[in-house]
Amino acid sequence: MIARIPEAWRTPVLTVSTVALAMAGAAVVGGMNARDALAGVDLSRKPLDVTVRLPFEPERFHLEAFQEVGRYQGWTEDGAVIRAADPEGLRRLARNYWVDEIAALEID
Amino acid sequence: MADTAFSPPPTRRLPLPGRAQRRGALGILVVLALWQISVWLIDLPAYFYPAPTDVFAAFVELMHKGILPAYLLDSAGRYGAGVALGLSMGVGFGLLIGLSRFWSRLLAPLINFFYAIVEVAWIPLLVIWIGYGFNTILIAITYVVFFPVLYNTLTGVRTVQPVLINAMRTLGANRRQVVTSVILPSALPNIITGFRVGAGFAFRGLIFAEMIAAGSGLGFLIFEGATTRQTDRVVVGMIMMGLLWLLLDRLLLRPVERATIERWGLIRAQGDGA
Numbered sequence: 517m518i519a520r521i522p523e524a525w526r527t528p529v530l531t532v533s534t535v536a537l538a539m540a541g542a543a544v545v546g547g548m549n550a551r552d553a554l555a556g557v558d559l560s561r562k563p564l565d566v567t568v569r570l571p572f573e574p575e576r577f578h579l580e581a582f583q584e585v586g587r588y589q590g591w592t593e594d595g596a597v598i599r600a601a602d603p604e605g606l607r608r609l610a611r612n613y614w615v616d617e618i619a620a621l622e623i624d
Numbered sequence: 625m626a627d628t629a630f631s632p633p634p635t636r637r638l639p640l641p642g643r644a645q646r647r648g649a650l651g652i653l654v655v656l657a658l659w660q661i662s663v664w665l666i667d668l669p670a671y672f673y674p675a676p677t678d679v680f681a682a683f684v685e686l687m688h689k690g691i692l693p694a695y696l697l698d699s700a701g702r703y704g705a706g707v708a709l710g711l712s713m714g715v716g717f718g719l720l721i722g723l724s725r726f727w728s729r730l731l732a733p734l735i736n737f738f739y740a741i742v743e744v745a746w747i748p749l750l751v752i753w754i755g756y757g758f759n760t761i762l763i764a765i766t767y768v769v770f771f772p773v774l775y776n777t778l779t780g781v782r783t784v785q786p787v788l789i790n791a792m793r794t795l796g797a798n799r800r801q802v803v804t805s806v807i808l809p810s811a812l813p814n815i816i817t818g819f820r821v822g823a824g825f826a827f828r829g830l831i832f833a834e835m836i837a838a839g840s841g842l843g844f845l846i847f848e849g850a851t852t853r854q855t856d857r858v859v860v861g862m863i864m865m866g867l868l869w870l871l872l873d874r875l876l877l878r879p880v881e882r883a884t885i886e887r888w889g890l891i892r893a894q895g896d897g898a
Contacts, residue, residue: 524879525879580839
């Protein structure tokens with residue numbers, strides 16, 4: 517297969533293929549991560565209030581990601597509280613490897 | 625004959641790094657060692673002069689928190705879009721000006737004028753007109769790529785051997801056929817050289833634009849790191865810029881340029897060069 521590519525074009529073709537393969541791999545891993553992270557959430561529930569658990573304190577980058585999903589209410593010891601979350605946005609958020617778990621917000 | 629018929633197939637070894645690569649790696653190691661020693665000797669606060677170990681720790685942290693991969697992807701997307709747009713506009717205008725005396729007279733003074741205005745001067749104005757974000761950065765990168773591609777395309781078009789054009793015309797070729805069969809292939813090595821130069825400038829344009837007009841990306845990482853005194857992050861951003869350019873140039877731009885010159889150029893590529 518590689519031998520068929522003219523020698524002069526081998527490095528660029530292999531580089532582009534490797535990048536494409538890495539991105540496809542990242543997409544697959546992201547999909548698996550999303551399935552695991554969202555396992556305990558009923559996405560059809562309304563209002564969809566959730567806690568996003570991270571292994572670290574969020575920075576500006578993460579807060580912006582939360583705000584794209586819903587109303588970010590604050591950071592507690594359980595994680596980031598997001599109210600009125602958009603299900604599609606939550607699926608997107610859960611694809612990130614830095615998200616440990618997304619759980620339905622328990623109201624005491 | 626019988627000996628060779630049953631001999632094992634020749635094993636293909638992975639090429640070992642050459643002397644140049646080994647010396648390059650050694651140079652990097654020496655710089656890192658000197659940097660670390662200078663940190664011990666000077667003994668300044670880490671926020672002022674971070675050690676290589678601090679920078680590595682910041683790199684690991686940024687990867688762990690998902691910030692660096694996201695910023696890298698953002699920058700790469702903007703860079704790719706800007707370079708593609710700048711390339712297509714540069715080639716288009718280069719052909720237009722190179723092939724038509726009317727357009728050349730009309731546009732040449734304007735293009736010369738705008739060539740002198742660096743993209744950094746445009747960014748504040750673009751922010752006022754368009755606002756922060758992708759479009760401003762895209763225009764800034766396109767602007768940076770446009771000029772080297774245009775001037776190189778122009779050189780390529782104007783240095784086509786007239787004998788080739790005349791030969792095509794003698795054979796009954798129309799204007800379109802002359803352009804597609806002679807002028808474009810002849811100008812291609814110049815266009816690719818302009819593309820490589822423009823792609824290098826685009827990197828600087830991207831970082832400038834992201835520092836001023838973005839909320840993500842490598843330029844933003846550097847800018848935010850400086851404002852929050854996280855200098856280790858600033859250095860991570862700088863090293864990522866250098867590494868990205870090195871990989872892009874070595875693995876994509878330089879081989880494409882060499883392949884194009886080998887296929888369409890009059891000069892055969894002679895090795896790698898510096």
